[in-house]
C-alpha cells in the first residue's frame with residue numbers, strides 16, 4: 719500500500735503572518751510530497767513495501783544499506799508531526815499535565831529559551847524537539863531526518879529548522895522563525911495528546 723501525503727490540518731494561509739501560505743505551499747506541497755514519492759519508489763516491490771512508517775523508521779535507522787529509506791520515511795513522519803505541532807492562534811500557556819512537564823524543564827520562559835537555543839544551535843538542517851525519554855521530559859535536536867522515534871524516545875513537539883521551513887518568510891533569521899513558532903504557533907493540545915501516549 720503506497721504512502722500518501724496527509725492534508726494539512728488547517729488552510730494554507732491559516733498560520734499567517736508567522737508562516738506564509740507560500741511557505742506551506744512549497745513545504746507541504748513540494749518538500750513533504752517529495753519525501754512521500756521518494757519513499758514509495760524506494761520500497762515498491764521490496765519486502766519493506768507493506769511495513770508501516772514507524773516500522774520502516776526503526777528498522778532502517780543506522781543501516782547503511784537503507785539510508786534512503788530511513789531519510790525519506792523519517793521525513794514523511796517528521797513533517798506530518800510538525801504540521802500538527804502548529805495551529806492558528808497557537809502558543810500561549812500550556813495547561814494540565816503539559817504545564818507540569820514544562821515546569822520540570824524550568825518553566826515556560828526557560829523552555830522557550832532552551833528550545834530556541836537547540837533549534838538555532840543545530841548546525842545545518844535538522845529538527846528541535848521536546849521529547850519524553852524514560853520518564854524524563856527534555857529538549858533535544860537532531861540532524862537531517864533523525865527523529866526521537868529512531869532513538870527510542872516519544873516525540874512531544876518539534877520545529878523544522880531546515881532552511882526550506884523559514885527561508886521565504888525569514889531568510890537567514892532562524893531565531894525570528896523560532897520566536898514566532900514558540901509565541902504564536904505551538905499547538906499545546908497536540909503536545910498533551912503525545913504526552914498522554916508517553917505515559
Ligand code: MN3
Nearest residue numbers: 749878880883
Ligand atoms: Mn521540512
